[in-house]
Amino acid sequence: MNNQRRLGRGLEALLGRSLDEHAPGLTPSTTDTNAAAEDGDGLMSRDAEGQRWLDLGVIEPNPFQPRQRFDEEQIADLADSIRAHGILQPLLVRRVEDRFQLVAGERRLRAAQAAGWERVPVQVKDLTDQQTAELALVENLQRTDLNPIEKATSFQRYLTEYDCTQEELAQRVNVNRSTVANLIRLLELDENVKQMVVAGELSQGHARALLPLSQDRQREMARRVASEGLSVRKIEQLAQDAAVEASEGLRIVGNDGVSRKPPRSERSAQVASLEQELQKILGTKVELRQTAKGNGRMTIHFRDADEFERLRDLLSPSPGLGATGAG
Known part of the structure; x- marks a missing residue:
């Protein structure tokens, strides 16, 4: 290349x-x-x-x-x-x-x-x-701008056909690498939701806000955007609430065989909000889990080696920090 x-x-x-x-x-x-x-x-x-x-x-x-x-x-x-x-x-x-x-x-x-x-x-x-x-x-x-799904499909096709990285494609068409990454993530949306983006019924901002949800919830929220004119911020809030509800619906089976709900503190609205904020910054799915004692775990998802390299570069405090610098 x-x-x-x-x-x-x-x-x-x-x-x-x-x-x-x-x-x-x-x-x-x-x-x-x-x-x-x-x-x-x-x-x-x-x-x-x-x-x-x-x-x-x-x-x-x-x-x-x-x-x-x-x-x-x-x-x-x-x-x-x-x-x-x-x-x-x-x-x-x-x-x-x-x-x-x-x-x-x-x-x-x-x-x-x-x-x-x-x-x-x-x-x-x-x-x-x-x-x-x-x-x-x-x-x-x-x-004249393509719709976001056409852009994402074209980017993904180019990456696959010419076996190059998102960084290389971004340089060749003179856009930010985060733009390429965020657009390609839209291809993970439910097919019906993608068609609503193509038709102009959903903006790219709405579509990105729906990504953390299950495909069933994506369709439900997308329909509400079309019928009620919900803002991107409102969708982000509803997505956070849905994530909290999904977590509270989980049950843990203990050694005694009795199923119980996990502690409410394990999944708060504040944690869900932080997840949304990190997902915007990193351009990928992020999961936070916190215990009642305050400690927890952050999981950052990546689709392939190319996205891993992108995230590593984003998270590295200096160009010289390699994999050995990660604790």
């Missing part, structure tokens, strides 16, 4: 200029057909300024596109803008054998189709599958 070109600065680093740079719009009418020169295979033309143009029909979709939902109203607005001002930024494509594959610009591609255009301005880059996946992530993160 270290010897590969880092794309953390995103499309600006690749294209050599800002995505927000204001320039005259490119339109098919600006092409001087008399001066246009055909590229070798006849699929692409160049205008008098050297700008490349491709017919819409020869551009294949990006197989690494993180975005699964496109707002049709936004596409229509962008189509109106394209009709009036042209396309300000050429689409990015790559050659795959004898085909052209979209890398970045699917919203512009869809809007150009809606505007009735037959061809679009493009830049052609020689990119690997991994670079294409990174650029698809970067473009969507920088332009």
Whole structure:
């Protein structure tokens, strides 16, 4: 990973200029057909300024596109803008054998189709599958936010497919590692709850507050958020109360064979609140257990070696502290 070109600065680093740079719009009418020169295979033309143009029909979709939902109203607005001002930024494509594959610009591609255009301005880059996946992530993160589940799914897919760590991915797409870790945790939610996040019925904050709960309780609380408009803080409080209730519902079977409730002091609302606070800080599940005497135990959960390294770095007081420094 270290010897590969880092794309953390995103499309600006690749294209050599800002995505927000204001320039005259490119339109098919600006092409001087008399001066246009055909590229070798006849699929692409160049205008008098050297700008490349491709017919819409020869551009294949990006197989690494993180975005699964496109707002049709936004596409229509962008189509109106394209009709009036042209396309300000050429689409990015790559050659795959004898085909052209979209890398970045699917919203512009869809809007150009809606505007009735037959061809679009493009830049052609020689990119690997991994670079294409990174650029698809970067473009969507920088332009219009994906929903949290789409982000999480794309991050997890990238980590699995390219066998890299969360830290490496965070560096390559220029986000904080905690952002990657917190998003991926959302994939642990109940499927119905995840769909509510995708549909915009639950915010990312609500979803994170539900993570400590069982999937049954997640569904119940999610429905209350949708119907009652509960705040994130209220959900956090209800989650704490639910954790206390769950603990108080436990029974311990003693040596005499009689089942008894554990001491109430073993699980107080204050302990549940501390758990929530630590989970926010660490980005993972934390369990606290305290006895009536005041001593206790803290359990920090991690999913894999990568998350363990992330937590170790977070908890280490200095970069030099390794595993031997832990008591």
